Amino acid sequence: MRKTLLAIENLKVYYHTGRGVVRAVDDVSLAINRREIVGLVGESGSGKSTLGYAIVRLLPPQGKIVSGKIVLDGKNLLKLSLSEMRKVRGKEIGMVFQDPLTSLDPLQKVGDQIVETILEHVNISKKEAYDMAAKALMEVGLPPDRLDSYPHQLSGGQRQRVMIALATVLKPKLIIADEPTTALDVIVQDRIMELLASLKEELNTSIILITHDISLAAERADKIAVMYAGHLYEYAPSDEIISKPLHPYTQGLIQSIPDVFARKEIKEIKGNPPDLVNPPSGCRFHPRCPYAIEKCMRKEPAMIRINENRYVKCWLYA
Amino acid sequence: MIELEIIDLKKYFPVQKSFLERLLAREKQFIKAVDGISFKMFSRQVFSLVGESGCGKTTTGRLIVRLEKPDAGKIVFEGSDITFADEKQLRPLRRKIQIIFQDPYASLNPRMRIGEIIAEPLIVHSIADKKEAKEEALKMLENVGLTPPHMFYRLFPHQLSGGQRQRVAIARAMILKPKFIVADEPVSMIDVSLRAAILKLLMKFKTLYNLSILFITHDLAVARLISDTIAVMYLGKIVEIAPTEELIDNPLHPYTKALLSSVPSLIRRKREKLVLKGEIANPINPPSGCRLHPRCPYAESICSREEPKLIFYGNNHYVACHFPLVNRRY
Numbered sequence: 343m344r345k346t347l348l349a350i351e352n353l354k355v356y357y358h359t360g361r362g363v364v365r366a367v368d369d370v371s372l373a374i375n376r377r378e379i380v381g382l383v384g385e386s387g388s389g390k391s392t393l394g395y396a397i398v399r400l401l402p403p404q405g406k407i408v409s410g411k412i413v414l415d416g417k418n419l420l421k422l423s424l425s426e427m428r429k430v431r432g433k434e435i436g437m438v439f440q441d442p443l444t445s446l447d448p449l450q451k452v453g454d455q456i457v458e459t460i461l462e463h464v465n466i467s468k469k470e471a472y473d474m475a476a477k478a479l480m481e482v483g484l485p486p487d488r489l490d491s492y493p494h495q496l497s498g499g500q501r502q503r504v505m506i507a508l509a510t511v512l513k514p515k516l517i518i519a520d521e522p523t524t525a526l527d528v529i530v531q532d533r534i535m536e537l538l539a540s541l542k543e544e545l546n547t548s549i550i551l552i553t554h555d556i557s558l559a560a561e562r563a564d565k566i567a568v569m570y571a572g573h574l575y576e577y578a579p580s581d582e583i584i585s586k587p588l589h590p591y592t593q594g595l596i597q598s599i600p601d602v603f604a605r606k607e608i609k610e611i612k613g614n615p616p617d618l619v620n621p622p623s624g625c626r627f628h629p630r631c632p633y634a635i636e637k638c639m640r641k642e643p644a645m646i647r648i649n650e651n652r653y654v655k656c657w658l659y660a
Numbered sequence: 661m662i663e664l665e666i667i668d669l670k671k672y673f674p675v676q677k678s679f680l681e682r683l684l685a686r687e688k689q690f691i692k693a694v695d696g697i698s699f700k701m702f703s704r705q706v707f708s709l710v711g712e713s714g715c716g717k718t719t720t721g722r723l724i725v726r727l728e729k730p731d732a733g734k735i736v737f738e739g740s741d742i743t744f745a746d747e748k749q750l751r752p753l754r755r756k757i758q759i760i761f762q763d764p765y766a767s768l769n770p771r772m773r774i775g776e777i778i779a780e781p782l783i784v785h786s787i788a789d790k791k792e793a794k795e796e797a798l799k800m801l802e803n804v805g806l807t808p809p810h811m812f813y814r815l816f817p818h819q820l821s822g823g824q825r826q827r828v829a830i831a832r833a834m835i836l837k838p839k840f841i842v843a844d845e846p847v848s849m850i851d852v853s854l855r856a857a858i859l860k861l862l863m864k865f866k867t868l869y870n871l872s873i874l875f876i877t878h879d880l881a882v883a884r885l886i887s888d889t890i891a892v893m894y895l896g897k898i899v900e901i902a903p904t905e906e907l908i909d910n911p912l913h914p915y916t917k918a919l920l921s922s923v924p925s926l927i928r929r930k931r932e933k934l935v936l937k938g939e940i941a942n943p944i945n946p947p948s949g950c951r952l953h954p955r956c957p958y959a960e961s962i963c964s965r966e967e968p969k970l971i972f973y974g975n976n977h978y979v980a981c982h983f984p985l986v987n988r989r990y
Contacts (some may be wrong), residue, residue, distance in 0.1 A: 590909035600885035610856035
């Protein structure tokens, strides 16, 4: 079995809007190993969610995958027909979104929704599917009688557990979790993250954790990928990226956030994130970068390999 | 000096009843949003109210600026009781007490120019005429870092980013040179890399005007950064108050400790986790005694019978718990 589960190669995803073309994901390459949690970190507009949705090919109508490859277990997902792709979703890739209220059907009982997903992919009886759904709910810490609940009868944390049950019931190879705990309070967030981590161990899946919170990623992910303005700027094991961030943006991000257990001064990153209809030339971070040199303005830096596990896209390391 | 004193403050919101329930003449129900809280704030202090959604922190802030009418208790600001002051009596107070809201998209009038939004309070309070107000607003724009001020003066809110809009909200609150600010989650809707600048801006005004700030947040990391004192709320009650570092290094209430052990942090440390059972109870029918008791791993029978009072534990540390974690150092 290959070590790499998912390989994204030179992916470009553009949105065609009234204002022009938004280059939301622009030439991103990223490899994710089996049984690995990768934190995809960035601010709003960085392209992190677009990247997540592109993997399962669930982009909004204006969004187009312009070029690149997304290879899951040797299979290029971009070459699949729509019906083949539908089989991949749910079965091979599970999805957990930020707001379970909008991704669960409000008119359908939780159990029926899980059963429907199961029957779409596996040829078993309805009764067997119900047993599977009940088991899935127990796995996520909900009593099986919740099968008969409607989404509105559950709390935010419980709904997210249902989403996770839905995403994991068919034992996918990969789970994409897009801000799965952003709408939740910290205590519930912590429990949901514990749950994801334990399911990862049990099911031997990989998880892409899309989050704006680098502290959360640092605690839960094996590796962190930092995105800014549609580019992937740094990719490294979590410990290394936190203790020794290489890219000036990663450094700035870490310096700008307060920490409950540290007495520290925070420093803001000057300026604002760019408009992706008209991104800055060269390195997209150069207008905000304290170390920018003339070259940064002119030429986009290549992704530089520091060692087997560390990559950074910055002229400082070329 | 004591700037603000809150004594046994209460606010209950009636629960909207359905037609059927009204027909059946069921008993009226209330959400006990704030259920008897007391605290003191010293001048020039940043006092943070932290807690999860529904704990009553935002309602407390709105009661203090009197956007809500209290049901019981006392709010004493600079020595005078403003609990039930009417609009006329509140007028001079509104100059001294300002609020900054969470959502910079909703709190600014979309039809007004940025400059007018900032200048308006000066005109409303008849402090300046139009020309003076404009000059003040331009100075304020410069002060909050929206430069060139003449350009920003003419823009509308939709032309600004979230961070810039929050700067406008701060400018509007500060133009009256208030004494007291309620800041309700002022950075939670702003992108991470821009939060630091907004927090720094608030602190700049704090020094400039000798402000006292009541800071409302769910984010303990932000609370730690800017506050002198932190009060933790749970289901309409204050469960613990202490100076910031003391609270974080030595939490006495199991709820505070559970919160602290759930916050993500970049500091690698051995985490002794305190896990609470279940979920937050319904604020319509909160648990008897200590409201945390059904979830607390240390609860004993007294906890369900008797409500613990906020008790002094030294080091300016107060806790409402029958079995505080005194010997369980964090």
